[in-house]
Amino acid sequence: QVQLVESGGGLVQPGGSLRLSCAASGFTFSTYSTNWVRQAPGKGLEWVSTINNDGVNTYYADSVKGRFTLSRDNAKNTLYLPMNRLKPEDTAVYYCAKDVGTPSDWGQRTQVTVSS
Secondary structure: OOEEEEEOOEEEOOOOOEEEEEEEEOOOHHHOOEEEEEEOOOOOEEEEEEEOOOOOOEEEOOOOOOOEOOEEEOOOOEEEEEEOOOOHHHOEEEEEEOOOOOHHHEOOOEEEEEOO
16 A cells, blocks of 8 residues: 655754655555645645656745755655745645545655744
């Protein structure tokens, strides 16, 4: 079955950086677009970014454009999401998702907290 394991979350000061990773298994990673979504405390889910299967095309929410850079290594079945110039409003749980519309195809989440 689909397994996605996120890592790299933590506590960082405003303006700082983190890099999230997502290790995938249970499906042919290189043939699927993959996504990040997040949920801030008390708010709904927000799509963050998508990368197509070969990594050529990436898409970002306006809220993170220019600060986050999604990439993938298909040889390692891994996604990478470096996040720079973090803001308090980036505080959320972050999910890696094979299919945004299918919660069973999401990872277990990683917490990102941006606070001084």
